[in-house]
Amino acid sequence: MSASAHLQKAATNQNNLKPAGAGGVRQRQSLEARHNLIEATIFCLDKFGYADTSIARIQDQAKVSRGALTHHFPSKEELVIATIDSLLEKLLRPSLPSKKLSQTDIVADLRWLARNITGTARGRALSEVLMATRTDKKLSARVSARLTDWNTKLDEAVVGFYASPNGDDDDVRQIWMIARTFMRGLILQQPFTPDPAQIEQAINRFGTLIAPYLETRKRDGVDDAKPL
Amino acid sequence: MSASAHLQKAATNQNNLKPAGAGGVRQRQSLEARHNLIEATIFCLDKFGYADTSIARIQDQAKVSRGALTHHFPSKEELVIATIDSLLEKLLRPSLPSKKLSQTDIVADLRWLARNITGTARGRALSEVLMATRTDKKLSARVSARLTDWNTKLDEAVVGFYASPNGDDDDVRQIWMIARTFMRGLILQQPFTPDPAQIEQAINRFGTLIAPYLETRKRDGVDDAKPL
DNA sequence: TAATACAGAACGATTGTTCTGCTTGTAAAG
DNA sequence: CTTTACAAGCAGAACAATCGTTCTGTATTA
Numbered sequence: 001m002s003a004s005a006h007l008q009k010a011a012t013n014q015n016n017l018k019p020a021g022a023g024g025v026r027q028r029q030s031l032e033a034r035h036n037l038i039e040a041t042i043f044c045l046d047k048f049g050y051a052d053t054s055i056a057r058i059q060d061q062a063k064v065s066r067g068a069l070t071h072h073f074p075s076k077e078e079l080v081i082a083t084i085d086s087l088l089e090k091l092l093r094p095s096l097p098s099k100k101l102s103q104t105d106i107v108a109d110l111r112w113l114a115r116n117i118t119g120t121a122r123g124r125a126l127s128e129v130l131m132a133t134r135t136d137k138k139l140s141a142r143v144s145a146r147l148t149d150w151n152t153k154l155d156e157a158v159v160g161f162y163a164s165p166n167g168d169d170d171d172v173r174q175i176w177m178i179a180r181t182f183m184r185g186l187i188l189q190q191p192f193t194p195d196p197a198q199i200e201q202a203i204n205r206f207g208t209l210i211a212p213y214l215e216t217r218k219r220d221g222v223d224d225a226k227p228l
Numbered sequence: 229m230s231a232s233a234h235l236q237k238a239a240t241n242q243n244n245l246k247p248a249g250a251g252g253v254r255q256r257q258s259l260e261a262r263h264n265l266i267e268a269t270i271f272c273l274d275k276f277g278y279a280d281t282s283i284a285r286i287q288d289q290a291k292v293s294r295g296a297l298t299h300h301f302p303s304k305e306e307l308v309i310a311t312i313d314s315l316l317e318k319l320l321r322p323s324l325p326s327k328k329l330s331q332t333d334i335v336a337d338l339r340w341l342a343r344n345i346t347g348t349a350r351g352r353a354l355s356e357v358l359m360a361t362r363t364d365k366k367l368s369a370r371v372s373a374r375l376t377d378w379n380t381k382l383d384e385a386v387v388g389f390y391a392s393p394n395g396d397d398d399d400v401r402q403i404w405m406i407a408r409t410f411m412r413g414l415i416l417q418q419p420f421t422p423d424p425a426q427i428e429q430a431i432n433r434f435g436t437l438i439a440p441y442l443e444t445r446k447r448d449g450v451d452d453a454k455p456l
Numbered sequence: 457t458a459a460t461a462c463a464g465a466a467c468g469a470t471t472g473t474t475c476t477g478c479t480t481g482t483a484a485a486g
Numbered sequence: 487c488t489t490t491a492c493a494a495g496c497a498g499a500a501c502a503a504t505c506g507t508t509c510t511g512t513a514t515t516a
Contacts, residue, residue, distance in 0.1 A: 048363055049360060049362065049364065050278075050279050051279035051360060052363065052364075127359075128359070130416045130419050131277070131359045131415070132277060132279060133419050134277065134352075134415065134418070134419070135274075135275065136277065136280075140419070144419060144422065147419045148421075148422065151420040174429065174430060174433050177421065177426075178410065178434055178437075180417065181410055181414055181417040181430065182409055182410045182413055184413035184416040184417055185408075185410055185411065185412035185414070186409055187359070187416070188412040188415070188416075189412055190362070191375045192375050192376060192378070193376075193379060193405065194372065198405075201402065202405055205399075205402050209437045209438060
């Protein structure tokens with residue numbers, strides 16, 4: 001039932017109703033199918049956009065039958081919501097970044113942020129869905145709580161990494177909210193400014209705008225996930 | 229043919245092939261029908277989003293027959309492009325703002341900018357189309373030139389209003405490009421931050437971030453349109 | 457009189473959902 | 487350890503509804 005229980009390569013044990021370990025072959029295949037469908041949905045959202053992401057396209061991409069798709073996700077809305085859950089989960093705790101946080105260069109962190117929001121299929125897929133939630137009230141009603149929760153968690157994580165020179169944590173939260181907003185806006189600005197170099201310069205300039213108001217906190221060795 | 233020649237309330241003369249003035253009754257009605265359809269398209273884009281903006285919905289909203297619609301716009305793509313032209317034109321030269329430029333308060337100008345991008349049906353409709361151009365390559369190919377041109381014009385207008393303390397006009401352009409990007413991002417950030425007060429605070433804070441790098445130029449009396 | 461402006465039916469293609477079968481893993485019964 | 491019963495997993499046809507486009511026919515104006 002839980003859409004967020006998946007993806008474990010080893011599939012050692014499911015913390016489901018049954019506490020017993022070693023989920024059966026059946027469950028394993030099922031979770032794998034779900035995972036494939038979600039990944040296919042992300043791919044289609046990124047490549048074709050929300051408007052042209054049909055379930056026919058998704059099942060083609062995932063190479064599963066129509067029956068299998070409708071079995072795991074009885075409606076398109078269920079599939080989209082499961083996809084959103086997957087996106088949020090992965091974006092909050094991304095696979096350990098190759099480089100640790102720069103600790104000194106905020107602009108480098110901003111570039112990492114930009115890549116996560118506009119530079120990956122997952123980030124762009126999320127943007128497509130976010131845009132859709134604006135007008136799709138049914139979808140919005142089902143995911144808005146998740147989104148605000150996610151945003152709050154993010155704020156908490158950010159405060160763990162950065163501090164304000166004047167000690168106001170709320171300002172740190174606000175600055176990073178502005179940063180995220182700016183990064184999301186890049187997707188909509190790109191049609192106007194197709195030159196990647198210009199985009200990168202803007203990111204760098206934005207970094208100089210917010211840098212005076214942020215200090216990196218001393219890290220305590222734990223290689224926690226980066227905040228978005 | 230030119231999709232951008234329309235909307236004139238008085239419909240005095242068309243700078244078309246025929247230089248002769250006083251367009252006939254026929255042409256007048258035709259232009260009005262086109263205008264109605266474009267306005268209906270904007271309405272639907274804002275209310276239903278790009279994905280759910282069908283030509284059936286548009287013709288219902290415009291209260292015209294299917295035949296009339298297909299007569300003026302033989303394909304949906306033509307209608308969308310004409311709508312984009314209309315949006316850009318109106319957003320570049322908006323109807324004379326009630327208040328003149330504040331001349332001193334940059335934050336007030338930013339609020340005006342925010343309203344134009346995220347606070348009006350036209351702004352939101354444009355965002356919907358911008359998002360669609362990301363994946364719709366056919367549409368993108370037909371409007372990208374228009375968008376970049378529009379952006380360039382905007383940059384020129386901005387430099388006419390603002391100056392950099394160190395005299396670098398390019399920095400003014402970049403700062404305002406960042407501002408526009410931030411405003412566009414608000415549409416995608418809203419699902420995370422539904423509280424309007426928080427959005428407004430973020431806009432104000434953003435204003436304090438860029439204010440040190442902008443000076444308002446002395447105006448020469450001309451009440452020109454505001455830059456976006 | 458001839459092109460323009462429009463009305464509306466008809467088109468095939470595609471949308472998302474529902475439905476009927478068939479296979480297969482799994483847990484209980486013998 | 488078998489055997490059996492049953493639900494889960496899945497394949498694919500059928501569904502009405504809607505998509506955008508094309509077509510034929512009629513009225514109006516230049």
